[in-house]
Amino acid sequence: MSKQSSHFISGTEAEIVDLGGGLKRQMLGYNHELMMVKVWFAKGAEGYVHKHRHSQVTYVEEGEFHFNIGGEIKVLKPGDSCLIPPFVEHGAVCPTGGILIDTFSPAREDFLED
Incomplete structure (x- = not known):
């Protein structure tokens, strides 16, 4: 992947993509790593x-x-975080509505294929 985001990203200007199913995503910064x-x-x-x-x-x-x-289920609230190793099945349900900040290494190439 040769794409890279700008060095500075404005949260008020970066595109927010509606993924359907009640999910929206905004890219905050990336390179290949x-x-x-x-x-x-x-x-x-x-x-x-x-x-x-x-x-x-x-x-x-x-x-x-x-x-x-x-297969292990835990309830996470504001300020909590989790580590998901490669190739481990995972998912989340949000009964209240909320916001997550996800970081990936290496970058998710599939998120840039549009």
Whole structure:
């Protein structure tokens, strides 16, 4: 992947993409090694169980999330975070509506294919 974001990204100007199912995503910065993404969940929205080759760290900015990582379910609230190793199945349900900050290494190439 040869794409890279600008050095400075304005949260008020960066595009917010509606993914459907009550999810929206905003790219906060990336290069081939690292990516940060802001994800909005509507009340009751679900990030379906999936897996990928990337290491992921997620920070809960707002709301309550029921995370499933490798079959273990924990409730995470603002200020909490989780580590998702490569190829481990994971997903989350947000009963309250909320916001996550996801980081990926390497960057998620599939997020840039539009």
